[in-house]
Amino acid sequence: MDVVQIVFWCFAGWAILSALLCVTRANPISSALWLVSTMFSLAGIFILLHAEFIAAIQVLVYAGAVMVLFLFVIMLLNLEETPRDWNRWMFWLAGAGLSILLAAQLVALRGYSPQRLANEFSSMPSPDPGLVFPEGAVARQAVEARGVVGALAEPLFQGYLIPFEITSILLLAAVIGAVVLSKKRL
Amino acid sequence: MARFAWLTILLPLLGALANGFLAARRPSAKRLVSLIGPGVLLAAFAVAIGAAIEVAGTEEAIRIQLWTWMPVTERLHIDLALQLDRLSVVLLLVVTGVGSLIHLFSIGYMRSDPGYARYFAYLNLFVAFMLILVLGASLPVSFIGWEGVGLCSYLLIGFWFEVDANSDAGKKAFLANRIGDFGVLVAMFLIWWTLGTLDYAGIDATAAATLPLGGTLATVIALLLFLGCTGKSAQIPLFVWLPDAMAGPTPVSALIHAATMVTAGVFLVVRTGVLFSLAPFAMEIVAITGALTAFFAATIGLRQYDIKKVLAYSTVSQLGYMFLAVGSGAWTAGIFHLVTHAFFKALLFLGAGSVIHAMHHAHHAVGAHDDAQDMRNMGGLRTAMPWTFRLMMIATLAIAGVPGLSGFFSKDEILASAFARGDHSTVYLVAWGLGVAAALMTAYYMARLMAMTFYGTFRGGGEVEGHLHEAPAVMTGPLVVLGGLSLVGGLLNLPAVVGGGQWLEHWLEPVLAPANLLLDPLHLPHGTTEYLLLGGAILIAVVGLTLGFRMTLGRPIPLPADTPAPRGLARLLEGKYFVDEFYQRVIVGPLVWFSKTVLWRGFDQFVIDRIAVAGSARLAQGLGWLGSRLQTGQVALYVSLFAVGAVLVLRALIGG
Amino acid sequence: MLLGPSLAVSAILFAIGVAGVLIRRNAIVVFMCVELMLNAVNLTFVALSEVHGMGGQIMVFFVMTVAAAEAAVGLAIILAIFRHTQSVDLKSLNLLKG
Numbered sequence: 035m036d037v038v039q040i041v042f043w044c045f046a047g048w049a050i051l052s053a054l055l056c057v058t059r060a061n062p063i064s065s066a067l068w069l070v071s072t073m074f075s076l077a078g079i080f081i082l083l084h085a086e087f088i089a090a091i092q093v094l095v096y097a098g099a100v101m102v103l104f105l106f107v108i109m110l111l112n113l114e115e116t117p118r119d120w121n122r123w124m125f126w127l128a129g130a131g132l133s134i135l136l137a138a139q140l141v142a143l144r145g146y147s148p149q150r151l152a153n154e155f156s157s158m159p160s161p162d163p164g165l166v167f168p169e170g171a172v173a174r175q176a177v178e179a180r181g182v183v184g185a186l187a188e189p190l191f192q193g194y195l196i197p198f199e200i201t202s203i204l205l206l207a208a209v210i211g212a213v214v215l216s217k218k219r220l
Numbered sequence: 221m222a223r224f225a226w227l228t229i230l231l232p233l234l235g236a237l238a239n240g241f242l243a244a245r246r247p248s249a250k251r252l253v254s255l256i257g258p259g260v261l262l263a264a265f266a267v268a269i270g271a272a273i274e275v276a277g278t279e280e281a282i283r284i285q286l287w288t289w290m291p292v293t294e295r296l297h298i299d300l301a302l303q304l305d306r307l308s309v310v311l312l313l314v315v316t317g318v319g320s321l322i323h324l325f326s327i328g329y330m331r332s333d334p335g336y337a338r339y340f341a342y343l344n345l346f347v348a349f350m351l352i353l354v355l356g357a358s359l360p361v362s363f364i365g366w367e368g369v370g371l372c373s374y375l376l377i378g379f380w381f382e383v384d385a386n387s388d389a390g391k392k393a394f395l396a397n398r399i400g401d402f403g404v405l406v407a408m409f410l411i412w413w414t415l416g417t418l419d420y421a422g423i424d425a426t427a428a429a430t431l432p433l434g435g436t437l438a439t440v441i442a443l444l445l446f447l448g449c450t451g452k453s454a455q456i457p458l459f460v461w462l463p464d465a466m467a468g469p470t471p472v473s474a475l476i477h478a479a480t481m482v483t484a485g486v487f488l489v490v491r492t493g494v495l496f497s498l499a500p501f502a503m504e505i506v507a508i509t510g511a512l513t514a515f516f517a518a519t520i521g522l523r524q525y526d527i528k529k530v531l532a533y534s535t536v537s538q539l540g541y542m543f544l545a546v547g548s549g550a551w552t553a554g555i556f557h558l559v560t561h562a563f564f565k566a567l568l569f570l571g572a573g574s575v576i577h578a579m580h581h582a583h584h585a586v587g588a589h590d591d592a593q594d595m596r597n598m599g600g601l602r603t604a605m606p607w608t609f610r611l612m613m614i615a616t617l618a619i620a621g622v623p624g625l626s627g628f629f630s631k632d633e634i635l636a637s638a639f640a641r642g643d644h645s646t647v648y649l650v651a652w653g654l655g656v657a658a659a660l661m662t663a664y665y666m667a668r669l670m671a672m673t674f675y676g677t678f679r680g681g682g683e684v685e686g687h688l689h690e691a692p693a694v695m696t697g698p699l700v701v702l703g704g705l706s707l708v709g710g711l712l713n714l715p716a717v718v719g720g721g722q723w724l725e726h727w728l729e730p731v732l733a734p735a736n737l738l739l740d741p742l743h744l745p746h747g748t749t750e751y752l753l754l755g756g757a758i759l760i761a762v763v764g765l766t767l768g769f770r771m772t773l774g775r776p777i778p779l780p781a782d783t784p785a786p787r788g789l790a791r792l793l794e795g796k797y798f799v800d801e802f803y804q805r806v807i808v809g810p811l812v813w814f815s816k817t818v819l820w821r822g823f824d825q826f827v828i829d830r831i832a833v834a835g836s837a838r839l840a841q842g843l844g845w846l847g848s849r850l851q852t853g854q855v856a857l858y859v860s861l862f863a864v865g866a867v868l869v870l871r872a873l874i875g876g
Numbered sequence: 877m878l879l880g881p882s883l884a885v886s887a888i889l890f891a892i893g894v895a896g897v898l899i900r901r902n903a904i905v906v907f908m909c910v911e912l913m914l915n916a917v918n919l920t921f922v923a924l925s926e927v928h929g930m931g932g933q934i935m936v937f938f939v940m941t942v943a944a945a946e947a948a949v950g951l952a953i954i955l956a957i958f959r960h961t962q963s964v965d966l967k968s969l970n971l972l973k974g
Contacts, residue, residue: 046885057896085922100947107951129898132863133891139870140887144880169929201941208945215952853970
């Protein structure tokens with residue numbers, strides 16, 4: 035087990051722990067703060083996965099902007115600690131059971147590696163993942179040539195230009211919507 | 221003229237429409253109605269004579285194709301076509317001729333009735349349907365008429381529907397006829413199924429080649445057709461409606477329930493004679509049913525007091541003779557008796573109508589409420605109504621079988637035919653014996669009727685007697701014509717023994733040839749046997765008449781109120797063998813019970829209303845309630861279900 | 877390689893998020909759990925982008941944009957509801973009841 039993996043598991047463990055606490059804390063403020071903690075550790079994992087730019091905006095947008103918005107709303111509503119926030123025990127059981135089932139199903143994905151993906155993807159007997167998925171290699175070369183941001187910017191502003199522009203319209207609509215909804219009297 | 225035979229149907233139909241219109245809009249226009257009603261019939265009679273002259277010149281049937289009625293498939297192709305041949309033309313003449321006379325008589329009889337126009341509308345309609353029945357070239361076309369006359373019969377029996385008993389009698393007639401019609405319908409399906417045609421010509425042509433002689437199918441078809449005839453022609457077991465049908469106006473009884481409609485069954489048997497010839501067993505059934513009906517109806521007639529009831533049972537009995545004839549294969553004798561019976565029985569009914577008319581008006585004049593039809597209230601009417609008396613006497617002698625008159629020849633031919641068939645099966649000998657006994661009783665009850673009505677002294681009170689008077693000329697006129705026909709009707713088919721040429725026999729020969737081909741020829745008795753039979757018949761008529769007059773006039777006739785309750789056999793006869801009561805107990809009662817408890821309460825109210833109607837509503841409500849239980853409004857529940865779905869989808873995708 | 881472990885962690889985080897949505901009644905906390913689920917999916921995208929190229933990361937970019945928009949509108953809705961009912965308890969919000 036090399037250092038990267040040790041660091042990964044540290045972040046992963048921390049993320050899971052914070053997520054659990056976020057779900058279980060009675061006080062919404064602590065829930066929100068534990069969620070911020072989860073996002074930070076996820077940002078760490080993103081760096082380990084060579085997605086430094088995503089890690090950066092994870093911290094900036096999510097942990098910084100979105101969660102601050104949450105905290106503002108919680109404080110604005112002046113929500114007090116609600117100890118009996120839980121649903122009935124039936125939901126408790128159902129929720130826990132269902133999510134354990136879901137996790138059990140999805141955790142089966144842990145066995146995946148690039149090699150296995152390539153095996154499933156290609157009909158050849160043990161193919162080279164680099165040959166089956168050439169985009170990965172192309173991306174790595176682009177990162178080496180232009181850095182992370184450059185490598186991400188090129189497809190974003192070429193192939194995904196129209197979706198990118200549409201997101202700006204979406205954000206505009208969201209801003210207007212939020213203003214309309216939250217203003218007491220227009 | 222034969223090409224215009226459809227006019228004989230159209231004219232009465234138009235008359236019915238016109239009279240119906242007048243009945244609805246202008247019931248007081250009696251003069252116009254009197255012009256239209258009998259007028260269209262006389263016109264139709266004229267057309268019929270023209271058609272008959274043309275038919276006389278040919279042996280072929282003339283087919284008049286009006287239009288295609290049911291062009292369903294190549295096989296099921298029914299035309300609305302008429303067939304004029306020597307058989308249908310005889311019926312055509314009888315229906316229009318006797319019909320015209322009865323229409324004329326009705327002018328006088330119904331004069332003061334408020335439903336005058338309605339009456340003539342029904343009567344015209346009846347004639348139109350009767351002619352469709354007679355002239356139809358195929359079973360379905362005849363069936364239109366068959367049903368139509370049933371409808372008109374129902375309408376006319378219940379003509380005075382304000383009295384419940386009258387409309388009940390109409391319903392009874394209708395229902396009894398429906399039972400028979402069911403038989404005709406099934407027979408029609410079977411005929412189409414086996415022969416592929418419903419045309420009479422087609423049946424005549426194909427039946428002998430397709431159906432084996434004496435086969436089950438032919439027997440079933442013949443018996444089903446005969447079931448229809450028992451309904452329409454009031455034979456055992458469906459005869460019960462005809463006596464009740466006397467609730468209608470008397471001319472209606474004369475036209476529908478004596479002269480024409482009730483003989484439709486005989487006509488149908490002769491028309492489909494081929495099918496009956498193929499089924500000897502069915503023939504035996506027809507003959508014995510006819511003989512039994514003739515016998516038992518005659519016994520009931522012995523003890524009736526209502527003048528019309530006596531004639532009604534007499535009609536049932538005479539119809540039995542006709543079926544005895546056709547059941548013996550003596551088609552001509554059946555038709556012969558049909559024609560002569562139409563003459564003398566119409567005469568008897570109209571005469572009875574004349575008597576009732578006089579009694580009714582006399583009662584009305586003095587404000588009495590006695591029964592105008594009860595013979596016990598009559599007596600000695602011959603002085604007041606000499607013409608009616610004379611003409612009814614002719615008819616009585618004719619029906620009793622006095623030599624020389626029409627009934628003698630036709631009845632004698634029937635009995636001789638049945639006797640001759642006795643070679644084949646003893647059934648016919650039994651039938652012959654019953655027929656002879658019925659003949660004796662016929663003479664007896666007719667003599668009794670005449671004696672109670674016209675002889676002795678009037679029993680209804682002197683005041684009433686003073687108001688009795690003969691019917692107007694418009695009523696006696698038709699009686700005179702019918703009297704003449706009753707006298708000479710026998711000339712139609714005068715037997716060889718008295719030097720006759722058996723004209724009707726030869727006339728009908730081409731029509732009956734296909735049926736006769738399949739039957740053993742009848743060897744009518746000759747020589748000594750024939751003279752013995754003739755002598756016996758004459759003796760029976762004379763003895764019956766003498767006995768009837770003697771026994772009726774020999775002792776005082778009590779008024780209705782003073783009549784002692786009958787005992788023993790008399791009670792059985794007066795109660796009409798309690799057949800009605802028997803049917804009520806055995807068929808109607810259980811049927812009503814079944815309808816009420818099982819069909820109404822059980823099926824309709826419980827199964828349909830409660831289970832099907834309310835149940836489906838409840839089911840929908842229940843399912844909706846279950847569905848609404850799911851809609852708790854709790855987001856958590858929705859998400860849970862969503863998650864369950866997600867888990868299941870994942871299981872299908874990944875987890876093998 | 878971190879692909880398999882990343883997918884596993886993502887699965888666990890996602891399941892925790894689902895559990896939170898099912899269990900909690902506080903609308904804001906439920907909302908946060910939804911954000912947690914989005915983050916778990918983001919992790920999957922990023923992990924797979926190592927094999928499949930930049931598309932995964934671009935998708936994460938879009939997810940974040942949508943999440944931001946959703947947070948803005950969603951929180952505005954919660955504010956409006958709170959103003960209406962003085963509560964953010966999902967149990968009291970049962971207008972969908974049949």
